[in-house]
Amino acid sequence: xxxxxxxxxxxxxxxxxxxxxxxxxxxxxxxxxxxxxxxxxxxxxxxxxxxxxxxxxxxxxxxxxxxxxxxxxxxxxxxxxxxxxxxxxxxxxxxxxxxxxxxxxxxxxxxxxxxxxxxxxxxxxxxxxxxxxxxxxxxxxxxxxxxxxxxxxxxxxxxxxxxxxxxxxxxxxxxxxxxxxxxxxxxxxxxxxxxxx
Numbered sequence: 001x002x003x004x005x006x007x008x009x010x011x012x013x014x015x016x017x018x019x020x021x022x023x024x025x026x027x028x029x030x031x032x033x034x035x036x037x038x039x040x041x042x043x044x045x046x047x048x049x050x051x052x053x054x055x056x057x058x059x060x061x062x063x064x065x066x067x068x069x070x071x072x073x074x075x076x077x078x079x080x081x082x083x084x085x086x087x088x089x090x091x092x093x094x095x096x097x098x099x100x101x102x103x104x105x106x107x108x109x110x111x112x113x114x115x116x117x118x119x120x121x122x123x124x125x126x127x128x129x130x131x132x133x134x135x136x137x138x139x140x141x142x143x144x145x146x147x148x149x150x151x152x153x154x155x156x157x158x159x160x161x162x163x164x165x166x167x168x169x170x171x172x173x174x175x176x177x178x179x180x181x182x183x184x185x186x187x188x189x190x191x192x193x194x195x196x197x
Contacts, residue, residue: 003133003183007039007065009098011117012049012108014075022049022109025139027056029108029173034062036177041101043094044068044086046079049108054079067097095120104133104180109142125166128190133183135176136169143169162186 010030016023030053033040040057043050044066054064058081066085068078078085088094095117099105107118121134136143147169154164163186170176 003103003181005036005038005103005133005177005181007041007102007104008033008177009041009102009105009117009121010050010053010108011105011110011114011121012042012053013110013114014043014045014048014050015111016048016052017109019140021140022142023052025137026050026052026108029053029106029137030056030058030062030064031060032173032177033057034060037062038177039063039065039083041065041067041098043098043113044078044082045072046077046081049110051077051079053108054082058082065101067094067101069094099124099130099132102132104135104183106135106137106176106180107143108137109139122166125185126163128185131185133180134167135180136167137173137176138169138171141171160188162188 012026026049030040034057040053040062042053045051057064063083066079066082068087069091070087070089086097088097105121107114124130125134138144150164153159154161168179170179
């Protein structure tokens with residue numbers, strides 16, 4: 001059984017980071033999504049890795065939906081060339097709408113904002129609020145320290161092994177999307193008591 005991936009929310013930085021490779025990977029990922037007929041849903045900015053993902057998808061003929069809070073249009077320089085730009089009031093509305101518009105989530109390199117979006121998507125999957133796959137594009141090992149930490153937290157007993165599997169990771173974008181398409185939500189996801197998890 002496969003999970004249809006018609007749209008993917010991409011979480012990533014509004015800056016380029018310290019390596020030009022981050023931007024190259026972001027543009028390539030946007031292009032790959034477009035070639036696979038997957039709509040890009042992202043934070044709506046035209047700068048940094050966000051802009052690179054959007055431009056990569058648009059150049060390849062893809063559909064891109066941006067979601068941006070009104071107060072951040074200037075800071076993140078809202079992208080004016082998108083298929084659609086949704087302007088919301090708060091960050092909470094932004095994240096909720098991105099979840100609503102997407103069939104899955106992929107995080108590229110980023111900072112606090114990316115981590116916030118990523119962990120909310122994972123937590124909501126654990127709680128059964130959504131049943132969508134979550135992936136990390138682990139280019140150049142960017143996410144490897146986090147993956148190791150999640151393994152340690154699982155060993156410590158704070159993440160059940162079933163829920164550790166909610167996070168898929170791969171350095172190869174095609175392999176990551178293929179793994180996400182095979183996603184099977186854990187049957188224990190939901191508002192269970194701790195002893196039931």
